[in-house]
Amino acid sequence: MATVTSHRPSPTVSGTPGGTRKRNKAMSYNWLGGGLSWVWLFVVMLPIYWIVITSFKTQANYFITNPLAPPSELTFENYKTVIESDIVRYFINSVIVTVGAVIPAVAVSFMAAYAIVRGSNSRILRGMNWVFLMGLAIPLQAVIIPVYLIIIRLQMYDTLAAIILPSIAFAIPLSVLVLSNFIRDVPKELFESMRMDGASEWGTMWRLAFPLTRPALVTVTIYNGLGIWNGFLLPLVLTQSPDQRTVPLALATFSGQFGVNVPAIAASVTLTTLPIVLLYAIGRRQLLSGLTAGFSK
Amino acid sequence: MTTIAPPVVRTKEPSRSSGGRSGSVLWMALPAFVWFVIFGIVPLLGVLALSFTTWNGIGEIQPSGLDSWKATLTDPGLPHALWVTFLIMALSWAVQTPMSILIGVFLATSKRYREFLAVLFFIPLLLSSAAIAITYKALLDPNFGLGTGLGIELLNQDWLGNSTLAMATLIFIVSWQFIPFHSLIYQGAVRQIPTSMYEASQIDGAGRVRQFFSITLPQLKYTIITSSTLMVVGSLTFFDLIYVLTAGGPGDATRALALLMYQQGFQANLMGPASAIAVILVLVGLGLSLLLRRLGGRGDESQLEGA
Numbered sequence: 001m002a003t004v005t006s007h008r009p010s011p012t013v014s015g016t017p018g019g020t021r022k023r024n025k026a027m028s029y030n031w032l033g034g035g036l037s038w039v040w041l042f043v044v045m046l047p048i049y050w051i052v053i054t055s056f057k058t059q060a061n062y063f064i065t066n067p068l069a070p071p072s073e074l075t076f077e078n079y080k081t082v083i084e085s086d087i088v089r090y091f092i093n094s095v096i097v098t099v100g101a102v103i104p105a106v107a108v109s110f111m112a113a114y115a116i117v118r119g120s121n122s123r124i125l126r127g128m129n130w131v132f133l134m135g136l137a138i139p140l141q142a143v144i145i146p147v148y149l150i151i152i153r154l155q156m157y158d159t160l161a162a163i164i165l166p167s168i169a170f171a172i173p174l175s176v177l178v179l180s181n182f183i184r185d186v187p188k189e190l191f192e193s194m195r196m197d198g199a200s201e202w203g204t205m206w207r208l209a210f211p212l213t214r215p216a217l218v219t220v221t222i223y224n225g226l227g228i229w230n231g232f233l234l235p236l237v238l239t240q241s242p243d244q245r246t247v248p249l250a251l252a253t254f255s256g257q258f259g260v261n262v263p264a265i266a267a268s269v270t271l272t273t274l275p276i277v278l279l280y281a282i283g284r285r286q287l288l289s290g291l292t293a294g295f296s297k
Numbered sequence: 298m299t300t301i302a303p304p305v306v307r308t309k310e311p312s313r314s315s316g317g318r319s320g321s322v323l324w325m326a327l328p329a330f331v332w333f334v335i336f337g338i339v340p341l342l343g344v345l346a347l348s349f350t351t352w353n354g355i356g357e358i359q360p361s362g363l364d365s366w367k368a369t370l371t372d373p374g375l376p377h378a379l380w381v382t383f384l385i386m387a388l389s390w391a392v393q394t395p396m397s398i399l400i401g402v403f404l405a406t407s408k409r410y411r412e413f414l415a416v417l418f419f420i421p422l423l424l425s426s427a428a429i430a431i432t433y434k435a436l437l438d439p440n441f442g443l444g445t446g447l448g449i450e451l452l453n454q455d456w457l458g459n460s461t462l463a464m465a466t467l468i469f470i471v472s473w474q475f476i477p478f479h480s481l482i483y484q485g486a487v488r489q490i491p492t493s494m495y496e497a498s499q500i501d502g503a504g505r506v507r508q509f510f511s512i513t514l515p516q517l518k519y520t521i522i523t524s525s526t527l528m529v530v531g532s533l534t535f536f537d538l539i540y541v542l543t544a545g546g547p548g549d550a551t552r553a554l555a556l557l558m559y560q561q562g563f564q565a566n567l568m569g570p571a572s573a574i575a576v577i578l579v580l581v582g583l584g585l586s587l588l589l590r591r592l593g594g595r596g597d598e599s600q601l602e603g604a
Contacts (some may be wrong), residue, residue: 033403053583114330115322140557142575146343169336232537248427255431
């Protein structure tokens with residue numbers, strides 16, 4: 001098992017199916033773990049199944065049929081209700097916030113990570129790295145009041161930029177940590193030969209470090225993107241008008257607004273989650289392997 | 298991001314031999330650093346400063362000495378919120394850890410279904426806490442919810458209307474949301490345990506249970522600490538879920554520290570006391586991270602012992 005002894009699992013290894021695992025040949029089936037896994041899969045999937053089928057039920061149908069039975073007749077009425085409630089606007093807001101925060105966050109984190117690895121002789125850079133490491137322990141909740149104050153003073157309250165600016169900052173520490181760990185794995189000789197060829201640090205960063213860190217960049221992008229897309233506290237505190245609502249905040253509002261119209265609530269959850277599930281289906285392998293490589297050490 | 302990742306991930310000792318001319322790369326770190334200082338470090342100092350002031354969130358900020366701290370520390374809501382936070386932390390850890398390890402071990406060894414299970418297990422992590430909260434609110438409806446669907450009368454409880462049940466429901470939903478994630482972490486870690494260790498013990502006649510306790514569990518030590526730190530420190534910051542699910546209720550049964558801070562600051566407009574609560578939140582978080590790191594005994598030592 002060459003993969004086991006390697007110092008750091010390459011990100012693709014842990015995600016590939018059918019590793020050379022033979023230890024169970026002589027062993028009995030792991031009934032406890034197996035049973036638990038399947039039961040938990042049922043527990044995990046049940047609410048998801050329920051929310052999807054409910055979103056296609058008419059309101060009258062919802063109250064008389066078994067909650068877990070599929071709808072007797074499909075209706076798209078609930079989706080219409082949700083779309084008429086401006087969901088598209090909230091969706092666009094969320095896209096703007098997520099893209100607007102993730103791209104700058106990953107870009108500056110990548111540059112900082114490169115600098116921290118390449119300039120490890122510098123006391124200043126070591127100090128900065130220390131600040132980022134400490135930053136991992138700062139919960140967003142704890143600093144939300146001063147962030148609110150800063151945003152008011154910048155006259156940005158109730159804008160999407162108010163959500164974007166702090167989101168970038170809070171994505172930086174973990175991104176720098178993950179990316180610098182990856183850049184450190186680039187063989188020193190490659191940097192040397194780039195230097196011999198007269199490449200600048202800027203050029204080396206883009207032409208050498210960037211392509212070699214691409215899996216980590218994708219992981220960090222997805223991870224931060226998911227966090228910002230689902231973020232609730234910043235939009236709640238830093239915006240006010242319905243125009244600036246992001247999806248999670250809009251969902252919470254719908255839940256009050258639609259009241260007993262549970263199928264419409266279900267449709268709002270389904271509709272806003274679907275694009276994320278589709279993106280996940282596309283980038284799944286990358287994300288899973290990146291996360292397991294990042295945490296399972 | 299609702300969880301804060303703790304600094305447990307190892308950083309390697311920087312190598313001195315590299316020829317990086319620090320002057321030429323220093324500026325590259327500046328944008329990230331300045332940004333993080335403005336929106337991370339300055340607010341951290343700011344929250345401490347604000348805890349010695351009186352401010353309603355809109356008007357002038359007035360210095361008021363220890364008033365906010367006195368108000369906060371004498372408020373019976375604070376020890377209650379600390380207790381609720383502790384309960385959520387301890388119970389969700391106690392439920393999630395054993396289950397995640399067992400599922401993780403299974404996922405790591407059963408290759409046939411592993412891929413399939415891993416794909417579906419990730420779905421709860423894609424949903425926002427707001428979406429999860431409103432889904433469960435509807436699903437747990439005593440009249441039209443799950444109990445009726447499964448035909449189990451026992452499940453037709455007023456889950457969110459009774460203090461004990463509301464706490465239990467909260468723990469369950471947290472587990473629903475995060476057990477899959479921690480299982481995947483454990484799966485990755487179990488797959489890094491050398492097969493030779495199992496082969497050797499098998500020759501010695503060790504059974505599965507014996508192997509689990511004398512090989513798997515010790516080898517997972519650092520992963521358990523990483524995963525526990527994520528759970529424990531993350532549980533301090535559960536806000537969205539509680540805010541949407543119960544808003545701290547019934548009464549104050551699920552009013553954890555982060556929610557208390559929000560309600561004091563942004564609903565009662567008492568930013569001073571809210572800042573004091575935020576300072577307590579930071580201190581508890583830092584204390585727990587340091588404690589867990591010490592528990593792990595991992596400084597810069599290698600994690601590959603025995604591997």
